[in-house]
Amino acid sequence: MTDDIASPRPGIDAVEGFSRHVHVAGVGMTRFCRPHADWSYAREAAQAARQALRDAGLAYDDLDQAFVGYVYADSTAGQRVLYDIGMSGLPIVNVNNNCATGSSALYLARQAVASGAADCVLALGFEQMRPGSLAAVFPDMASPLERFDLVANQAVGHDELPLALRYFGGAGLEHMRRFGTALSTFAAIRAKASRHAAHNPHAIFRQPLSVQDVLDSAVLWPDVMTRLMACPPTCGAAAAVVCSERFARTRGLDGRVRIAAQVLATDRTDTFATHDMRDLVGFGMARRTARAVYEQAGVDPADVDVVELHDCFAQNELLSYEALGLCEEGEGERFVLNGDNTYGGKVVTNPSGGLLSKGHPLGATGLAQCCELVWQLRGQAGERQVEDARLAVQHNLGLGGACVVTLYERGCW
Template sequence: MSGANFNKVYVVGVGMSKFIKPRGEVDYPEFGLEAAVKALNDAKINYDDIKYAACGYVYGDSTAGQRVLYQLGMTQIPVINVNNNCSTGSTALLQARIAVGSGMVDCAMALGFERMARGSLGVTFTDRTNPMDHVTMVMAGEKGFEPKAPGAAQIFGNAGIGYMEKYGSTEEHLAKIAEKNHRHSSKNPYSQFRDIYTLDQVKQSPKVYGPLTKLQCCPTSDGAGCVIVANEDFVKKHGLMDQAVEICAQTMATDSPRLLTTDAIQWAGFDMTVTAAKEAYKIAGITPNDVQVIELHDCFSANELLTYDALGLTPPGKAHTIIDSGDNTYGGKYVINPSGGLISKGHPLGATGLAQCTELTWQLRGWTGDRQVPNVKYALQHNVGLGGAVVIGIYKKANGNTTQPHLGYNPAIEARPITQEDYNKACSKSKRAEFLEAKL
C-alpha cells in the first residue's frame, strides 16, 4: 500500500449518527442510512458517484451492508461486508482506501454500523472454537479466570496490571485517563455519555475487574459512521480539495507470537500497535512528535495507558509520565480522544473506527468548536480488535485553505437527524428501489 504505484487517497466526506444505549429503538438500516447520507452530503456527491463500498459490522447476518445501501440505490457496485472485531470500522476504511489507491475505482465508501445487545460482550457461538481461546487459556493459566467478569475486561485489566507492576504506573493514572475522556466527551454532541465525573467518582464507581471501575470501561452502543474516500482527480473534478483530508499513511498489523507469552501487556495486542505505528510513521515521513491530536482505542483506561507507550508517544515504560505532565489533554503536547473516546463517546464496534476518522477530519478542517485542538497539522487514529488486528491512520489537511460547513449547520458541533431533503440529495438518481426508499 505504500509502493510507488499507490495513488494518493483523500477523505472527502464524513458523517455519523449519535451513539446511544442499545435499547432496540433504532435498527441498523436507519443508523447506516443516516451516516451514509451525511457523508454523501458532506462530500457534495450522491450515491451514483460511489463505485465500491466496504461495510463493517460485528453483530448481524451476512449482507447487512447491502441491506443498508440498497436504500440509497441498487447500483450493482461491489459491496464487501467486513468483520474484524473492534477494529472493523477502520478495516472497512482500509478496504475502501485500497480500492481507490490501487486505481480500481475513483471514489469509495466505508460504512460501519452496529446494533448491540445490552450489557457486557459475551460469546455468540458456544458450539465452535472461540477465536480468542489461545490467549484466554494463557491468561487463565497465569492469572486465573473470573467467570463473573467480562472476558475483555480481564484481558485489558491484566495488561494494565502487568504494566503497573513492570513500570511503576498506578491505579490513579488509569482513573485520570477516564476522568479526562469523560470531560472531553461533554463537548461532543454525538457522545453516548456527556456527564463530567470527578476523579473520586471515577475511582469509586463499581469495580469491574482488577483496577478497572465501571467509569473506566466503554459501554456497549448502537450507532453508525461513514467515510468517503477518493483519488486526486475526483477531488479536483468535484472541487473538494479545500475540505479534503489526505490519508498520509494507513497500516494494519496482526498479532505476533508475543501474544501467547506470559507477558500480560502483550495479551492486549501491544505488539500489534508497535508494529503498525512504526510502519505508519515511516510511510508518512513523520515521528510521534509531529502529531497534535489522536483518537485512540480506549476500550478500557488500561489500554489507553499501554497505547501511549506502544505508539511511541513516550519512551518505553514511561506511559504514565504523559498523564503526570498533562500532555494528553488540552494545553499539553497531545490532545488524546477529544471526542471522549470509546469510554464516553461509546463503542458500537463496526462504527468506532469510522467515528474516529470523522472526528479527526473535523479537527483538521477546524470545525470542532469548543473541542477544537489548536494548530493541527497531523492527526493519528488507533483502532484495535482483539484476535487480532490494529489499524493505524495518519491524516493531514490536503491544503492550507480554510473551509466552512456547507450543510446549513456545522455537523461537528450539532448532531442533527437527516431530513427527506438530505436523503433526496444523497440517493441514486436512477436506480432507487421504491420499497426501500427512506421514509423520513
C-alpha cells in the same frame, strides 16, 4: 523477529499526472446511544452514509465501491442498509474484524482508491449492540480467542470475569506491576475523557467526572478496574467517503484532508510467546503498526497534534500512549500526570471523549474516529477543536486480532 512491516508496493504514486493520494471527501455519523428497542441499524447506518455523501457533495451513483463493517448482524446487512439509499449494482463488501472493523473497512476503501481500482469509495460501519459484556455468539463453534484465553488463564486467571475485562484489566495490572502505575492514573484518564466528551454532541456520557468519581464507581476487579474505566455497549453508525486526487480535483471536492499513511497488521508469535498480558491485547502489534505508519509518512510521533486511540478501557489508553510512541515505555503514568494527553499538553488524545465517553459500537468505532479527526483537521470541531491541527493519528484495535493505524494530514489544497 523484527518490527518491520512491508511498505506499500511501488508504482502506484502517479496516474495520469495525478498522485494516488487518497482524500477523505466526506464524513458522517449518528449520535451514539445505549442499546434500546427503538434503535435500528438499517435506519441509522443509512443516515450516516447519507451524511457522508452529503458532506462530500456526491450522490450514491458516484460511488465505485462500498465496504460495510459490522460485528453483530447477519450476512449482507451492508446491502440491507445501502439498498435503502440506492440499487445501482454497486459492489458491496461486508467486513468483520472485531473491534477494528470500522478501520478495516476504511483500509479496504483506501486501498481500492490507492491501487487505482476505484476513484470514489464509501466506508460505512455500524453496530446494534445488546446490553451487557461482550460474549460469544456461536458457543457451539471453536472460539477465535481460544489461544488468548489459554495465555490469560496462565497469566492472571479470573476466568469468571468477562473476557474483555479480563484481558485489558490483566494488561493494566501488568503495567502496574512493572512500572508502579497507580489505579488513580487510570481513573485520571477516564476523567479526562469525560471533560473532552462534554463538548461532543455525539457522545453518550457528557457529564464531567472527577478522579474520585471514577474510583468510587462499582468495582469490577478489586484494585484493578472499576466500572467507569470500561466503555459501555453502544449503538451507532459512522461513514466516510474516500476518493483519488484526480476525482476530487475534477469534481471540485474538498481535498483538505488526505490519508498520508495507513497500515493494517495482525498478531505475531510474540502475542502468545511473551506471556505478557500487554502483548496479548495488542501492545506489540500496535507498536509495530505505528512505527510503520510513521516511516511511510516520514514523520515523528512528536509531530502529531491530535490522536483518536482505542480506549476500550482506560488501561488500554495508557498502553496505547506507549505503543504509539507518544511517550516511552513505562512513561505512560508521567504522561498522564503531566497533562501531556490533553489540551495544553504534548498531544490531545481522544478529543471526542473516546470509547470511554463517546461509546464503542464495534463496527462504527473506527469510522467515528475518522470523522472526529477529519473535523479536527478541517477546523470544524467546535469547542473541542485542537488549535492549528495538521497531523492526526487514528488507532483502532481488535482482539483476535487486528490493528489499524492511520495518519491524516491537513493542507493539501
